[in-house]
Amino acid sequence: MLFRRPPHPIEAEIPRLRRFALALTRDRDTADDLVQDAVARALAAWATRRGDDAALRPWLFTILHNRWRSRQQREWARPDRVALDDTTEDIQEISGGQWEALEMRDLESALAKLSEEQRAVLLLVGVEGLSYEEAARVQNVPIGTVMSRLARARDRLRSLMDGEPPQAGEGSGRTHLRRVK
Numbered sequence: 001m002l003f004r005r006p007p008h009p010i011e012a013e014i015p016r017l018r019r020f021a022l023a024l025t026r027d028r029d030t031a032d033d034l035v036q037d038a039v040a041r042a043l044a045a046w047a048t049r050r051g052d053d054a055a056l057r058p059w060l061f062t063i064l065h066n067r068w069r070s071r072q073q074r075e076w077a078r079p080d081r082v083a084l085d086d087t088t089e090d091i092q093e094i095s096g097g098q099w100e101a102l103e104m105r106d107l108e109s110a111l112a113k114l115s116e117e118q119r120a121v122l123l124l125v126g127v128e129g130l131s132y133e134e135a136a137r138v139q140n141v142p143i144g145t146v147m148s149r150l151a152r153a154r155d156r157l158r159s160l161m162d163g164e165p166p167q168a169g170e171g172s173g174r175t176h177l178r179r180v181k
Helices: 013-026 028-044 055-078 099-115 116-127 132-139 143-161
Strands: none
Touching: 013 028, 013 055, 028 055, 099 116, 099 143, 116 132, 116 143, 132 143
């Protein structure tokens, strides 16, 4: 821990680059490849880069966008290519199960970080398929409480699965109330 190197400025921008790449490609694997390619190019050009750290994000997004355009042009230049999905309808995808196992582990960990009320309503509605009204009856709370707990649970679960740090007051997963006179 004493000799830990400071993080490279590009590291902080990787989640933003990945979101942008996903928006461009609409495919997780292609987006990851695109981000890796853009980061590699940025690191290779780091020593020759001109500008301050304020211009870092636009510079990285420019590199990523240019790499995407180059890939698109290569794809358009080869019209004879046919996607495997278009030619083999009866072949099913075979997965080793590693990604699914990792996603399941992350999901279980994120669910454990939710408050008891949020986890319960999320499982009742999202997994068990109960309606809001049925979940309200099960938990003996008003339907509005079910809807607000569910919205908060989905937002928190989404941020946990995306690896975002918890917001202020989210550390324990409990809501702290203050008495007002």
